[in-house]
Amino acid sequence: MNPSVITRWGRRFAGAGTALVTPLDERGGLDSAALKRLVERVVAGGVDYLVCGGTSGEGPFVPSAVRRAMVDRTLEFVAGRLPVVAAVIADSEENAVAQARSLRATDLSGLMVTPPGYYPLSDDELHRFYDAVAHGGEKPIIIYNIPQNARNGISPSLLARLSTDSRFAAIKDSGARDFALHIDLIAAAAHRDDFSVLTGLDRLLLPSLVMGAHGAISPSGNVLPEGCPAIITAFEEGDLDAARRAQDAVAAVLAAVQIGRFPGWWKAGTQAVGIGTARAADLAPHPTDEQAAQIRLRVQAALAAHPFACEAGR
Numbered sequence: 001m002n003p004s005v006i007t008r009w010g011r012r013f014a015g016a017g018t019a020l021v022t023p024l025d026e027r028g029g030l031d032s033a034a035l036k037r038l039v040e041r042v043v044a045g046g047v048d049y050l051v052c053g054g055t056s057g058e059g060p061f062v063p064s065a066v067r068r069a070m071v072d073r074t075l076e077f078v079a080g081r082l083p084v085v086a087a088v089i090a091d092s093e094e095n096a097v098a099q100a101r102s103l104r105a106t107d108l109s110g111l112m113v114t115p116p117g118y119y120p121l122s123d124d125e126l127h128r129f130y131d132a133v134a135h136g137g138e139k140p141i142i143i144y145n146i147p148q149n150a151r152n153g154i155s156p157s158l159l160a161r162l163s164t165d166s167r168f169a170a171i172k173d174s175g176a177r178d179f180a181l182h183i184d185l186i187a188a189a190a191h192r193d194d195f196s197v198l199t200g201l202d203r204l205l206l207p208s209l210v211m212g213a214h215g216a217i218s219p220s221g222n223v224l225p226e227g228c229p230a231i232i233t234a235f236e237e238g239d240l241d242a243a244r245r246a247q248d249a250v251a252a253v254l255a256a257v258q259i260g261r262f263p264g265w266w267k268a269g270t271q272a273v274g275i276g277t278a279r280a281a282d283l284a285p286h287p288t289d290e291q292a293a294q295i296r297l298r299v300q301a302a303l304a305a306h307p308f309a310c311e312a313g314r
């Protein structure tokens with residue numbers, strides 16, 4: 001079953017999406033038992049949908065067989081309760097299209113597609129790339145703007161072009177804290193009443209909503225899944241004090257895990273709430289045992305210090 005991608009406010013992929021970590025066993029294979037616990041925890045937290053194999057999921061470094069197993073097992077464990085999206089990360093049009101085609105027959109609700117990197121590309125070249133991947137995958141596309149990793153970014157003028165095409169449902173903007181660009185991206189897609197502009201920066205969710213964005217795809221849900229949904233719901237209800245309290249709880253979790261290097265600290269953060277190990281994919285940053293122990297203590301302190309986080313983390 002493929003759940004509707006209309007998640008909130010009549011928009012596709014609006015609300016809170018969690019960018020799942022990829023739990024790995026000691027041999028580097030998928031830890032299915034840990035993934036099942038993670039899925040149940042995140043679904044119970046009230047998120048609107050899940051994303052597999054993205055930046056926080058170590059997508060570029062996870063072997064293709066493990067990446068596909070992550071998609072298949074997540075769909076199995078979610079069992080149609082929420083939409084599931086898979087990331088497509090490749091450095092060529094051919095490889096990105098191949099990834100998208102390989103996922104056609106699944107019950108995924110969409111694909112989150114990163115621009116190809118290495119060489120700088122023009123807006124016209126990026127438009128051609130996205131058109132080819134959308135045609136190959138035949139699923140709604142979330143455009144992923146992360147220029148600090150992918151080198152090529154999504155300009156407001158390119159988004160204005162892409163968002164005229166109904167195959168494109170949303171954009172996740174993780175653009176290195178360039179909030180002015182984020183505001184320009186919101187404006188560029190304003191002509192579509194079903195298109196969502198999402199922040200990829202958990203700490204900026206509330207300011208993004210104030211400026212007209214429609215949610216977030218973020219990794220903090222692996223540790224505090226109730227956080228981003230609470231921010232969005234309180235904002236929707238006009239309770240800015242409650243929204244700020246929830247935003248503060250999310251910020252405390254973000255600060256707690258940031259020891260060592262991303263994305264390894266999210267593995268240690270998830271381990272701190274009793275799910276999986278801190279084992280990272282080959283080449284991805286591995287937290288040391290000492291760092292993992294520090295993160296565990298800091299996460300526990302963060303959850304205890306904020307009434308919202310403490311209640312949600314039980």
